[in-house]
Amino acid sequence: MFHTYPYVLGLIKLFIYKLFYGARLNIKGLPRLSGKASLRVRKNSRLELSDRSYIAEGTLIRVTQDAHFHLGKNSGFNSYCVITCRDKIHIGDDVICGPFVTIHDHDHDYHAENIKSSGYVSKPIVIEDNVWIGGNVVILKGVTIGTGSVIAAGSIVAKDVPPHTIVYNKVERVEKSIAK
Numbered sequence: 001m002f003h004t005y006p007y008v009l010g011l012i013k014l015f016i017y018k019l020f021y022g023a024r025l026n027i028k029g030l031p032r033l034s035g036k037a038s039l040r041v042r043k044n045s046r047l048e049l050s051d052r053s054y055i056a057e058g059t060l061i062r063v064t065q066d067a068h069f070h071l072g073k074n075s076g077f078n079s080y081c082v083i084t085c086r087d088k089i090h091i092g093d094d095v096i097c098g099p100f101v102t103i104h105d106h107d108h109d110y111h112a113e114n115i116k117s118s119g120y121v122s123k124p125i126v127i128e129d130n131v132w133i134g135g136n137v138v139i140l141k142g143v144t145i146g147t148g149s150v151i152a153a154g155s156i157v158a159k160d161v162p163p164h165t166i167v168y169n170k171v172e173r174v175e176k177s178i179a180k
Contacts, residue, residue, distance in 0.1 A: 096133065101135070
């Protein structure tokens with residue numbers, strides 16, 4: 001059975017975000033936003049949502065000052081994803097992200113003397129069209145994921161992924177057997 005309440009609540013929330021953020025939030029077509037998702041867009045930044053893009057419950061997208069985030073047509077995030085954009089994140093069309101995906105285009109600058117005021121090192125992330133990202137995937141700064149690729153659940157992506165590639169991190173290692 002189709003429930004319209006969450007959809008309507010998401011439309012209302014998207015309308016309120018548009019009123020509050022103005023030109024910083026660019027909406028093309030009709031994206032879907034869960035009533036339980038959150039968008040944060042700082043000054044001099046831009047968040048673009050394309051037609052039929054979707055953001056499920058619990059997902060948080062943060063676009064900090066002077067940053068740019070783009071979500072392509074028919075692309076979206078399943079539940080409880082966290083995306084932090086300090087530079088640029090571009091997600092193409094028809095990209096599927098499973099639950100609990102984390103995408104950050106920056107690291108803390110660990111070379112600083114004081115870690116609390118260290119600042120960040122940022123590099124853009126590009127996820128091309130028709131990519132499938134499994135649950136619990138972590139995507140780190142400076143990565144390009146090529147068209148038609150699949151990133152298996154639980155993977156950490158720290159290097160570029162060529163088009164039409166399957167990436168998985170195999171961690172089936174036995175540390176110690178339990179004696180009975």
